[in-house]
Amino acid sequence: MEARNTIRKRYYFVTGILFLLALGLLLLPHRKNVKELSPEDLLVSISTSDRFYSPENVARLIISGDPSIQLIDVRTAEEFAAYSLPKAINIPLANILDKDKKGNYVWQDVLNQDIKTNIIYSNGTVYANQAWMLISRMNFKNNYVLKGGLNAFFENIIKAKAPLASAPQSEIDLYSFRKAVAMYFGGGGSISTATTDAKSGDGTPVVKKKKEAKSGGGC
Amino acid sequence: MGPLIQQGIINPEWNSIIAFVIGISFGFILEQAGFSTARKIVGVFYGYDMTVLRVFLTAVVTASIGLLYFNYLGWIDLDLIYINPTFIWSAIVGGVLVGLGMIVGGYCPGTSFAAAAIGKIDGIVFIGGLFIGVFFYGETYNWLFKDLHEAGNLGAITMYNLLGISSGALEFFFILFAILLFWMTIVITKKFSNKLLKY
Numbered sequence: 001m002e003a004r005n006t007i008r009k010r011y012y013f014v015t016g017i018l019f020l021l022a023l024g025l026l027l028l029p030h031r032k033n034v035k036e037l038s039p040e041d042l043l044v045s046i047s048t049s050d051r052f053y054s055p056e057n058v059a060r061l062i063i064s065g066d067p068s069i070q071l072i073d074v075r076t077a078e079e080f081a082a083y084s085l086p087k088a089i090n091i092p093l094a095n096i097l098d099k100d101k102k103g104n105y106v107w108q109d110v111l112n113q114d115i116k117t118n119i120i121y122s123n124g125t126v127y128a129n130q131a132w133m134l135i136s137r138m139n140f141k142n143n144y145v146l147k148g149g150l151n152a153f154f155e156n157i158i159k160a161k162a163p164l165a166s167a168p169q170s171e172i173d174l175y176s177f178r179k180a181v182a183m184y185f186g187g188g189g190s191i192s193t194a195t196t197d198a199k200s201g202d203g204t205p206v207v208k209k210k211k212e213a214k215s216g217g218g219c
Numbered sequence: 220m221g222p223l224i225q226q227g228i229i230n231p232e233w234n235s236i237i238a239f240v241i242g243i244s245f246g247f248i249l250e251q252a253g254f255s256t257a258r259k260i261v262g263v264f265y266g267y268d269m270t271v272l273r274v275f276l277t278a279v280v281t282a283s284i285g286l287l288y289f290n291y292l293g294w295i296d297l298d299l300i301y302i303n304p305t306f307i308w309s310a311i312v313g314g315v316l317v318g319l320g321m322i323v324g325g326y327c328p329g330t331s332f333a334a335a336a337i338g339k340i341d342g343i344v345f346i347g348g349l350f351i352g353v354f355f356y357g358e359t360y361n362w363l364f365k366d367l368h369e370a371g372n373l374g375a376i377t378m379y380n381l382l383g384i385s386s387g388a389l390e391f392f393f394i395l396f397a398i399l400l401f402w403m404t405i406v407i408t409k410k411f412s413n414k415l416l417k418y
Binding site (some may be wrong): 025 | 227280285287288291387388390391394395397398401402405
């Protein structure tokens with residue numbers, strides 16, 4: 001009888017522990033596992049230059065109206081409002097990993113996808129690279145960087161220097177392509193400043209779809 | 220951190236060695252729990268011995284609580300765990316057949332090997348039957364079992380996804396159910412103990 005009572009006591013004890021563990025599981029918040037890129041893989045992808053799109057390539061894609069690319073401007077909302085590439089969306093670097101109330105990444109739908117190719121740009125390459133590294137570490141796919149950023153875009157293309165008359169044909173072709181691009185962006189030597197009216201009041205990023213760049217001239 | 224092999228912490232070539240160690244431990248525990256005796260196993264169906272139910276329920280509850288807490292602590296990534304796809308009809312038919320086999324033969328596949336290992340003749344005979352069954356299934360698969368096997372593929376479903384609740388909530392109800400079952404086994408054993416077979 002004594003032994004039976006001890007066994008009974010143990011059963012009550014185990015039941016109590018099980019119930020507590022069960023209650024714990026019920027109350028614990030759901031944990032989302034984010035599959036981060038391993039440090040080794042991240043290092044490898046940083047050290048290669050696979051992520052870069054040259055300004056010429058980006059210009060070609062913009063002009064051809066390639067629907068598969070998505071330009072992402074990681075500068076601040078003010079800079080974005082002052083000037084941005086056509087159809088770019090603004091995700092400031094500081095907000096790129098923002099989460100909503102449920103703990104999901106706000107920009108995940110844009111930054112992690114298999115349909116479009118994201119090309120990230122800032123004024124130079126540094127901020128765009130930082131943004132690229134942050135989202136690559138989250139294992140988001142299909143993200144690339146505009147090499148040299150907007151500065152290179154303007155230096156190489158809009159303000160393209162004419163090659164010497166003795167330059168090889170390929171260089172002259174490249175120059176004429178750059179001139180054509182510059183015309184498309186309404187430049188031809190000067191930096192155009194498209195104005196946008198929308199400005200976010202509270203500092204939160206706003207997706208702004210830019211108007212198509214207007215072609216110059218008319219009847 | 221885990222699963223250790225998927226995360227590249229342990230080389231996949233260790234797979235079979237780890238499987239060997241786990242298999243030996245599993246057999247040892249089966250033997251320790253008395254599962255190499257056919258009487259113990261069929262006791263569940265006749266109600267005089269509920270050890271099998273208790274041991275397996277304890278194993279399932281321990282493992283699932285462990286996995287969920289480990290997942291919460293980040294020690295294991297449950298999303299990387301392989302989940303067997305569910306083929307509903309073959310699961311039902313196979314389940315019924317295994318249940319019948321357990322009542323008739325007194326073993327399930329694992330315990331029959333544990334029994335054979337300690338020299339039980341019925342365990343060895345059971346393994347013989349197992350091989351005949353596997354051979355028959357393999358040889359007649361194409362024209363007898365193929366349609367049944369491939370029917371009702373539900374994919375890698377989980378109960379909590381199916382019910383639309385969190386894994387923790389499902390585990391909570393499962394543990395309540397397990398506790399209830401544990402106490403019921405005591406009542407059932409007491410009720411049938413006058414028919415207790417001495418062995």
